[in-house]
Amino acid sequence: VLVTTITNLTYNEIQIGDSASYSRTVTEDTLVMFGAVCGDLNPVHFDEAFAQTTQFKQRIVHGMWSGSIISAALALTLPGPGSVYLGQHIKFTRPLFINDTLTIELTVKEKHEKLHRIVLNCVGKNQHGKVVLEGTAEVMAATEKLTLELATLPEIIIKR
């Protein structure tokens, strides 16, 4: 399903216990672009022969890729557009591997009138249902209802 518009929940609409989820698969291309974006070209992410000598016996995905997926879950689903990211705690509990699918489950656990601050529990699971991360996000929710059109990205070509 191609999502082209997103709508937020306003501070007043959000209830403690509200939840949402967002899934994303990490491909070979994802890894290359993430490496280009942050500069972490560690062979544990890119060199299969080297990775086989490590404790994980295969290449692992950059831990903070999962962080980017939490961030996208907040921006796209709950509270959605118009929210301002205040902070994030993440505990990484298991590695992700190439072609894994990460699902982030968000649940609202606190609402604070001051700054319209919302605290959400974040749990990340792989396609086998195993927890790969746990954490807490803090965002400032919007007070106005917003429906926005997502951007269309230019084409990205990775030459191999």
Added chain:
Amino acid sequence: VLVTTITNLTYNEIQIGDSASYSRTVTEDTLVMFGAVCGDLNPVHFDEAFAQTTQFKQRIVHGMWSGSIISAALALTLPGPGSVYLGQHIKFTRPLFINDTLTIELTVKEKHEKLHRIVLNCVGKNQHGKVVLEGTAEVMAATEKLTLELATLPEIIIKR
């Protein structure tokens, strides 16, 4: 300067107070790739006309791009290769804008024998010296000295 090899500090070598820094500039291409990687195509990051109607009056960079730079700083500088990312806390204090340069400063504040766990303070500053984030990272440091060659990425072409 093109860094092609990286060397770690082992758990035993690391001293409380040790510090390192890592800088990275966020370009238009960075933003496009970060959006492609996580799926957050919110117009506040990509649509200049929309962004001018927001409180920041211009497009802002995905907050978690800064998270990816903290992660790269840990993996490339302190402790460097062989460390395992256990957790991260980030508090975002100011937005970053296109073409800003983020410098992450890491300082070791705790060492724990169990898991060879190292706790580091993380401060992120923009090119004007303003603090844009603060946080704490937890990593498991390697016990063996490692010098590794960074991967070379395939060419990435963004068609505009």
